[in-house]
Amino acid sequence: MDSCSKPDLKVVENPTSDKYEVLGADMQVLHLKLSPQEKIITEPGLMLYEQAAITNSVNCYNCCGRFLSCNPIVMASFFNKNEEGGEDQHVGLTPSIPAKILPLEVGTANGGKWYKCRKGSHMGSRGSAALGFNIDCNPLTACCGGHGCCRQTMTGAEEGTGFLQVMGTVVTKTLPAGETIVIDTNSLVAWENTASLGVKLTGCPCMCLCGGEGLCNTTITGPGEVYIQSMSWEKFFNAMKIVVKKQDDGSVEIGQPEQEEMDR
Secondary structure, X not given: OOOOOOOOOEEOOOOEOOOEEEEXXXXXXXXXXXXXXXXXXXXXXXXXXXXXOEEEEEEOOOHHHHHHOOOOOOEEEEEEOOOOOOOOEEEEEOOOOOOEEEEEEEEHHHOOEOEEEOOOOEEEEEEEEEEEEEEOOOHHHHHHOOOOOEEEEEEEEEEEEEEEEEOOOEEEEEEOOOOEEEEOHHHEXXXXXXXXXXXXXXXXXXXXXXXXXXXXXXXXXXOEEEEEEOOOHHHHHHHHOOEEEEOOOOOEEEEOOOHHXXXX
């Protein structure tokens, strides 16, 4: 029997480099090596461990870009205070949600790549990687694409790595020019700047109303890379909801909400 063929999708395994290592199968740890005078900027509250020569501070750089990309205005910084020629220092970081860690290499050292990302997915950035935003002036994709008119970006001038927090299994596909893939809106994590985002109706009116996919799905058209997560935060949040109801006899019933209550 022939095995089921996949549409050139590849599972993103735990990546490593000479600067960082992603540890664990889920709810992962980002283990970073900081050279003397090097720093990493992260979301607040992610530090798991650090060596003694690491100094901690906060900053409000590019607060407009952070705000419009749905990230905190105040970020934490971890800095190796050793002078040049001194020892490297290590810091461990964890996501703010039960997530995996997806590194994106950006900048001219990586072919000039930069990415548009799911809002609020930023975890941290090192090197020249910088968090920002991109404005979509197309009313169709801005209103129906599921990612709004202001989108998080991860750019880099020279060499840098942006770290995203994603949930479930992460798969990636490199789209050739003109090829389109249709993706559940909340499962789209990041796409290369050379690829374009679009929308597609989920089907007939009955499908739009009762199929559970909403009115539109998101499309990405190549050329470029696209990253997809199997479990979105919205799906996870709905699955974790509980309802506490007081019965007429004074007892309490605990259970999950009905679908109608979850939709509201």
